Amino acid sequence: MQYSFAERTKSMLASPLHFMRSLTTRDSFISFAEELPAEELFPLSSLEAAAAAVISKSPAALQYGDPQGYLPLREWLCNNFKQTKQMELEASQILLTTGSQQAVDLLARVYVEQGDPVLVEHPTSPGFLQILRMQGAVIVPVEGDTEGISTEHLLEQTEKFRPKLLLVSPNFTNPTGVLWSPERRKAVLDICRKRNILIVEDNAYGDLHFGGMTEKEFYNKYPSLFSLDEAGQGGQVLYIGSFSKTVVPALRTGWAAGNKVIIDAMVMAKQLADWQSSHFNQCLLHYLLEYSAFDIHEHIQMLNREYQTRLKLMTELLKRPAWKNTSYNVPEGGMFIWVKLPDGLDSALLLKCALDKGAAFLPGTLCYANGEGRENIRLNFTHPGRDELLLGMNLIGEAISEFTARS
Amino acid sequence: MQYSFAERTKSMLASPLHFMRSLTTRDSFISFAEELPAEELFPLSSLEAAAAAVISKSPAALQYGDPQGYLPLREWLCNNFKQTKQMELEASQILLTTGSQQAVDLLARVYVEQGDPVLVEHPTSPGFLQILRMQGAVIVPVEGDTEGISTEHLLEQTEKFRPKLLLVSPNFTNPTGVLWSPERRKAVLDICRKRNILIVEDNAYGDLHFGGMTEKEFYNKYPSLFSLDEAGQGGQVLYIGSFSKTVVPALRTGWAAGNKVIIDAMVMAKQLADWQSSHFNQCLLHYLLEYSAFDIHEHIQMLNREYQTRLKLMTELLKRPAWKNTSYNVPEGGMFIWVKLPDGLDSALLLKCALDKGAAFLPGTLCYANGEGRENIRLNFTHPGRDELLLGMNLIGEAISEFTARS
Structure with missing residues (x-):
């Protein structure tokens, strides 16, 4: 045919x-x-023990679960965000996704209309570009330097295109590896606040930092845009991440965290997109993080x-x-x-x-x-x-x- | 904001x-x-053994995999389709998805333009309706009886709306439980062929039949539209299913099978939607089906x-x-x-x-x-x-x- x-x-x-x-x-x-x-660094024995424990404990781990994601794992994330990332939020403000790619895609599906201008770093992640193209967005690049995107160019592009969305990865951005300075973070947030531009902050790489700092020290020095936005309660930023780089990719567990209005809309889109991610994988991760000898x-x-x-x-x-x-x-x-x-x-x-x-x-x-x-x-x-x-x-x-x- | x-x-x-x-x-x-x-019927001990075997065998099962899905599992499906469902196809004609819901959503994303008329059974699956609404489709219902959708009404709606897509579940359709007669299957396929209407055939429930027939006997008596279409080589039908109802839902493994041109487009959409489904779950299922004592x-x-x-x-x-x-x-x-x-x-x-x-x-x-x-x-x-x-x-x-x- x-x-x-x-x-x-x-x-x-x-x-x-x-x-x-x-x-x-x-x-x-x-x-x-x-x-x-690096797969030779995967925590295989801990994962094997966690899988056995989860399966033998209850068949519920293999049934359909909550489309928003396994509640205890969302609670674990809230706790982790609070302890290491100066972020205060509730489990209802988190959606678990199939990797961070899906989190960005779901946001684009509920937020971006055909022809909407969307700001991205220049250069930016190939995955972001594909999502925006599929949604029919007008992709508006913002130039940057070694401290992050340029506030001058951001203002210029904002003036010209009146965008409603900005996608960024302030920690070791893909592909350039730039780590935004704290000042630049504040300045960009400030501009977006005044112009009603929703920020999608992808923290796919933030935990992989090589200066010898602890997680807490790192996130104190380089606070997320999300945490700068009234400790996450400002609603200006959607915070995205995953366990793919810090535990293993094949459990395909990522998240979006943000204002409940946004998360609720994304949960609706999540249900029609695939009903839910693997409840089993989420239970397995939760067991690994909460009950096993593994220390993330x-x-x-x-x-x-x-x-x-x-x-x-x-x-x-x-x-x-x-x-x-x-x-x-x-x-x-x-x-x-x-x-x-x-x-x-x-x-x-x-x-x-x-x-x-x-x-x-x-x-x-x-x-x-x-x-x-x-x-x-x-x-x-x-x-x-x-x-x-x-x-x-x-x-x-x-x-x-x-x-x-x-x- | x-x-x-x-x-x-x-x-x-x-x-x-x-x-x-x-x-x-x-x-x-x-x-x-x-x-x-029913979760009390889940094959828990087989799954536990399969998880242990897969994790201990190689870290590769926990790494990123092929966005199209784990090749040995696609090959297993080809073999199963051939043995029990009179369907002849190659592994390259199958995309593994996060449940069958995602298979339908991906097809809609690559195929349906805002305002496109799409035919559905009347009544039909709530999940289908959500997908079509998100895509901005004009939903065109086709009345049916106890043998399937009415060919008269199908012709009438086709004449009136010139649709390019039809979504159906001929085996125990959701919600009515109707099992289409063999004659109706042929007649509907024939109409769609002549009018260049792509058929999405969701077989979510087909394996759950209570007449005491073997799988092979059932699919001989009630051939899929896909198999009627030149044993699957006609390209008129996209065949969708999942392991959610026959093994467990929480591994979230479904599939779309069809012409390579359609599958290739869906693989592209799959990559931007979530890069890939859980490679670990696909490896686990394959081990369960191919190497364990479990007999599906x-x-x-x-x-x-x-x-x-x-x-x-x-x-x-x-x-x-x-x-x-x-x-x-x-x-x-x-x-x-x-x-x-x-x-x-x-x-x-x-x-x-x-x-x-x-x-x-x-x-x-x-x-x-x-x-x-x-x-x-x-x-x-x-x-x-x-x-x-x-x-x-x-x-x-x-x-x-x-x-x-x-x-």
Whole structure:
């Protein structure tokens, strides 16, 4: 038969993200393209014990649950937010989602009308861009520097487009790894407050910080926009996160936290989207966090020590001759280094060459709404182990050399 | 702040489905409102063993997986479809989703434009209606009888609205429990073929049939529209189902199967919606089905014997005096009895009264796009055990008597 897809679908099927998926299913590759945590650091024995305990305790864990998410896990989050993040909220203000991606998508579905202008960082997460395109939003980029998005440009774009929504990741933003300064956080919140712009604050990477600070110290120094907004009661910010980077991705448990009016609308959308996320996975996580020997704070400290080591190795490798004339900032946390290639080198061409050699990265164009970013690549340093880092960086370095030798 | 939701959100927040959710979180109720399987029949020990095996085998089960879904589980489905359902397809033609609800939602997101007319059964699943409303579709109901939707009315509505999509559940459709006749299946497929109407065939309830037939015998007698469409290669039908009713709901694993062009578009939407469903749950299910002592065919036979017993008890209870002047057809499978109340009795008023007594059901209006169904209620018979069935039916019977005594 002749299919008649929606117009937006046709344009999205041509998207390069579609191509990226093919990478993830090729086992023989060394890939720095995705944002995978290191699976050799997963708390497997604790998870196994938790699964056994949850299943044997009651069949209720395997039944349908609350579409808003398992209440004890939402309560655990409230407690955790209060203890480490200066955030005061109630369980009714949290919706559990299938990863943080779904939290952003549900918000977009209830909030964004076709043609609505929406502000994003420039560059920004490929996942954000896909969601906004699907919703038919007009994507409005806001330039930034090493302290966060520019307040001048934010004001300018706000004046010009009258947007009602801003999507940001102030902690080690994807892809640049920028950690917003405390002053910039306050200034951006202030601007959005005065102009009635809802902020979606994605904290996917905030727990992965390498300065040796405890979680509490980190969030004291770099308070979330959410906590700056009357400790979370201002209603200006929707706070998004997940356990994917700090426990394991495959339990697909993320959250949105915010004003109850917003959360209620998202729960409605959640029900029609998939009725609910896995109640079993939520029970399992709750058991792990509340009753088992697993200590998430210690676990995160361990992850951060290990990821810092990998980042150090990657930055050492970036000093090798092949990478001469590239430039980058070394992030203080997160999962990526954002590298500017030597002048004139196109990341799409480089990727083709690197793939032939057996290594992959994310080409920068996927992080821009407008086709910019040809000279940038994003390198993930959390997934590859030492040997993979050495080999993969060598292979990409070789590819770069081949291009630069020619020019 | 002043929130500015999308227009569609405002109207959906007023929906009565929103109210239904509050029922599910009240523990003290006997509820016939939902579509829950019997949790005392869950294969707990097999699931516990499978979880342990999967976690201890490799950390890969807890990492991100393929957004399209775990390949070995898709292959298992292909094999199962071939053996029991006369369907021939490849793993690339299947997308694993978070329950069957997400499969329908993803299809609607890629296929339905604001204002597009979409055909549904009359009455139909509340979940279908919510999805279509969110997508801004014009919902076009097609009347039916005990053999399925009426071909005359289908032709009439098709002529009038020129729809591009039809949503149906030919096996024990929600809420009426109708099992479409083989002839009707062929006739409907034929009409849709000639008019280029994509059919979404939801088989959520097909495995729950009480005539004593094996799966193979049942699907031979009542072939899916998908299998009638050149054994699934015609591309006219998207076939949807899940393990929620046959294994457990909390693993949230459903699927869409169809032409690769449609599946590819849905995979794109799946990635932006939540990147992927739980890879861990998919690995666990695959282990359970492929390597453990659990036999899904025997398990389904056991479920069907038990559910048939519960259905018999409910129909006995419907013969009691309080239920005089109600009418219903006894279904041959599925999860519901659809009851017409005595003349003049409004299901919303009855529900209020029944809730005060401690019992709930689904009011019929939720199954109609246009406010009809005030005189209907949907009763679930799979979840309540014997005692709950007796007590719950008594309580609702009391409520009916109070109303009929007055008039």
